[in-house]
Amino acid sequence: MTKDKLSRRDFLVSAAKVLAAGVVAPAGGLAAAQAVLAEGKNAIQEMPVQQLWAGKEWGFVVDTQKCIGCARCVKACKLENKVPLDEEVFRTWVERYLVFTDDAGDEEVRTDSPNGGLDFKQLDVAPDKQFFVPKLCNQCHNPPCVQVCPVGATYRTGDGVVLVDRKRCIGCRYCIQACPYGARFLHPVLKVADKCTWCYHRISHGMQPACVEVCPVGARKFGNLLDSNSQVAVLKKKARIRVLKPDMGTKPNVYYIDLDEVVE
Amino acid sequence: MGGYVFPNEIHVNWGLFIVLYPYITGLVAGAFIVSSLYHVFGVSDLKPVSRLSLVSALAFLFGAPVPLLLHLGQPLRAFNIMFTPHLTSAMAGFGYIYSFYMIICLLEAWFMFRKDLVIFSQKKKGFAKRFYSLLTLGAKDISPEALHTDHKVVSVLAVVGIPSACFLHGYVGFIFGSIKANPWWSTPLMPVIFLLSAIVSGIALQILVYSVSCKVRKVEIDIPCLVAMNKYLWTFLIFATTLELLEILHMGYEGKSEWDMVRGLITQGIPVSYLGVQMGLGILTPLVLLPFGRAKRRSDGVKKTLTVACGILVLIGVLAMRFNVVIGGQLISKSMAGYAQFHWTLLSDEGVIPTLGILAFPVVMTLVLVRILPPWLEERKVQIADSKVTPLSARWELKGSGK
Ligand code: SF4
Ligand code: SF4
Numbered sequence: 116m117t118k119d120k121l122s123r124r125d126f127l128v129s130a131a132k133v134l135a136a137g138v139v140a141p142a143g144g145l146a147a148a149q150a151v152l153a154e155g156k157n158a159i160q161e162m163p164v165q166q167l168w169a170g171k172e173w174g175f176v177v178d179t180q181k182c183i184g185c186a187r188c189v190k191a192c193k194l195e196n197k198v199p200l201d202e203e204v205f206r207t208w209v210e211r212y213l214v215f216t217d218d219a220g221d222e223e224v225r226t227d228s229p230n231g232g233l234d235f236k237q238l239d240v241a242p243d244k245q246f247f248v249p250k251l252c253n254q255c256h257n258p259p260c261v262q263v264c265p266v267g268a269t270y271r272t273g274d275g276v277v278l279v280d281r282k283r284c285i286g287c288r289y290c291i292q293a294c295p296y297g298a299r300f301l302h303p304v305l306k307v308a309d310k311c312t313w314c315y316h317r318i319s320h321g322m323q324p325a326c327v328e329v330c331p332v333g334a335r336k337f338g339n340l341l342d343s344n345s346q347v348a349v350l351k352k353k354a355r356i357r358v359l360k361p362d363m364g365t366k367p368n369v370y371y372i373d374l375d376e377v378v379e
Numbered sequence: 380m381g382g383y384v385f386p387n388e389i390h391v392n393w394g395l396f397i398v399l400y401p402y403i404t405g406l407v408a409g410a411f412i413v414s415s416l417y418h419v420f421g422v423s424d425l426k427p428v429s430r431l432s433l434v435s436a437l438a439f440l441f442g443a444p445v446p447l448l449l450h451l452g453q454p455l456r457a458f459n460i461m462f463t464p465h466l467t468s469a470m471a472g473f474g475y476i477y478s479f480y481m482i483i484c485l486l487e488a489w490f491m492f493r494k495d496l497v498i499f500s501q502k503k504k505g506f507a508k509r510f511y512s513l514l515t516l517g518a519k520d521i522s523p524e525a526l527h528t529d530h531k532v533v534s535v536l537a538v539v540g541i542p543s544a545c546f547l548h549g550y551v552g553f554i555f556g557s558i559k560a561n562p563w564w565s566t567p568l569m570p571v572i573f574l575l576s577a578i579v580s581g582i583a584l585q586i587l588v589y590s591v592s593c594k595v596r597k598v599e600i601d602i603p604c605l606v607a608m609n610k611y612l613w614t615f616l617i618f619a620t621t622l623e624l625l626e627i628l629h630m631g632y633e634g635k636s637e638w639d640m641v642r643g644l645i646t647q648g649i650p651v652s653y654l655g656v657q658m659g660l661g662i663l664t665p666l667v668l669l670p671f672g673r674a675k676r677r678s679d680g681v682k683k684t685l686t687v688a689c690g691i692l693v694l695i696g697v698l699a700m701r702f703n704v705v706i707g708g709q710l711i712s713k714s715m716a717g718y719a720q721f722h723w724t725l726l727s728d729e730g731v732i733p734t735l736g737i738l739a740f741p742v743v744m745t746l747v748l749v750r751i752l753p754p755w756l757e758e759r760k761v762q763i764a765d766s767k768v769t770p771l772s773a774r775w776e777l778k779g780s781g782k
Contacts, residue, residue, distance in 0.1 A: 208386045225385035267465035286452015288392045295560035297385030297713045306452030379715045
């Protein structure tokens with residue numbers, strides 16, 4: 116195969132477009148982004164990965180104070196990534212935590228995520244504390260799912276996203292066992308491992324992941340951690356953040372603002 | 380039970396087929412070790428089962444990859460595990476370790492049975508003659524010197540085979556033991572626990588295969604042989620149990636945060652299969668009964684009944700142990716706040732019927748293989764008597780190929 120290297124000028128042009136899309140998309144310019152996508156697609160697909168990855172380390176911040184549990188992200192994700200809507204498998208889901216404290220001060224935590232958060236029922240009792248926690252693949256720096264894959268079908272990209280090569284995966288599901296976060300599942304139709312990719316097909320074109328794009332309250336934030344002005348880089352530096360299950364040594368790359376300690 | 384389970388964990392991903400995988404490999408490793416006890420360690424009481432156990436180890440070895448293959452989402456890509464192995468993955472070793480072990484077993488069986496193959500190729504007629512001729516691979520020299528070499532090679536292969544068998548099964552334990560995300564699996568003891576329970580199940584299998592074969596062939600069971608197996612079963616059962624208990628007591632005593640989940644699993648999730656079948660039926664009962672099954676005062680009938688019954692109990696217990704590890708481990712949600720449900724199905728989703736079918740496969744293979752390679756000693760003596768084997772080798776044969 117002869118892979119035409121991009122000329123410097125081509126690259127600058129497409130980089131500018133990508134940059135433009137990155138700025139426009141969060142502001143709701145989906146159509147504009149799509150236009151860039153249509154035009155710039157080949158340029159990006161043919162770009163050597165080193166070039167595509169250069170200067171990028173994607174990061175994700177979840178603000179648990181903001182999430183209202185509407186689960187639009189869950190639905191958008193399923194539609195965007197063609198995950199069957201009627202199957203109980205999720206690349207992202209929203210958990211609801213209800214904490215009741217009795218007079219003796221003992222806490223009871225009730226957690227649920229019916230149909231990934233798409234089917235929350237109304238409450239009949241008021242808890243003392245309640246909040247929602249969106250979950251997704253943590254794109255760990257030290258991912259056990261990658262470690263255990265017997266054929267190397269699952270791998271980490273240079274810009275910090277863990278992906279599954281659908282042409283190589285043998286569907287052994289070892290990675291599903293190894294992920295401490297329940298982020299993986301066997302795709303019910305394709306019979307290969309599947310998980311959140313932070314919408315790699317979108318972010319490579321400078322767009323935002325679908326869930327980030329549809330969140331009405333900005334509870335999900337996505338960007339380049341290497342760009343010190345990006346929202347995620349600033350939040351990671353300044354906000355009080357926590358990652359999930361730090362003791363697992365997985366070094367997650369999803370950072371939670373104001374995460375309650377009951378969340379695993 | 381109940382509580383909060385991550386949405387992706389509602390379906391148990393590794394089903395009954397994956398329960399069979401460590402079970403069948405364990406039987407292979409155990410059967411091989413029984414065979415080696417005679418060939419390598421010279422436990423002459425076990426002579427009547429030494430060839431039989433190698434043949435059944437081989438038969439079960441053929442069956443071991445079947446459940447794995449059928450479990451894969453993409454079975455056609457199975458060989459990628461050998462073509463493009465990912466070296467940090469414990470599972471990637473499967474193809475190589477399995478193949479290596481298969482080669483050892485095949486070679487050992489070939490050298491062990493070569494003389495029989497040659498004799499068959501001379502005495503049988505028609506297709507059988509050609510078939511056995513083919514199996515000899517043209518090596519038809521059964522002079523005493525040649526047989527002596529065969530015998531030496533068998534000993535060497537048996538010696539190499541023991542660590543390989545241990546590795547084959549210890550490695551299966553590592554597949555589970557190395558999953559840090561799962562508190563019920565993650566322990567460095569797992570490979571050893573798997574290995575010991577494998578040996579235990581392999582001995583139990585030989586007790587069963589041997590007694591059934593005697594029954595079918597209407598020959599007397601060799602009581603010293605049965606008693607020897609009884610003794611080994613009991614000894615290894617003690618080691619296996621010690622480690623299993625050590626693991627759980629240690630976890631409970633430390634009482635780290637995951638202990639609550641493990642305790643809940645044992646007491647509410649799998650109490651019947653764990654406390655009842657694995658511990659009660661599979662360990663405690665045989666531990667108590669086996670010594671009675673070999674006591675000098677007992678009649679042969681009692682010895683047979685008790686030993687065989689314990690063999691069956693142990694086989695069931697170890698199967699339950701595999702179930703409790705594989706399925707039990709997946710019931711603990713990684714949310715550490717609830718338990719998934721395991722749904723028994725008959726046909727679909729690795730149901731009970733196909734599972735039993737897969738389990739029957741190595742049994743059928745054993746039946747086929749003992750037809751092709753009859754491991755029975757009595758018939759062998761007859762053959763030796765009326766074949767043109769030189770007296771020296773006959774003497775060696777009758778003394779046993781062990782020393
Ligand atoms: S969250 Fe799970 S699936 Fe995602 S990278 Fe980490 S271990 Fe892998
Ligand atoms: S299911 Fe696929 S991606 Fe996961 S470990 Fe197996 S081969 Fe690798």
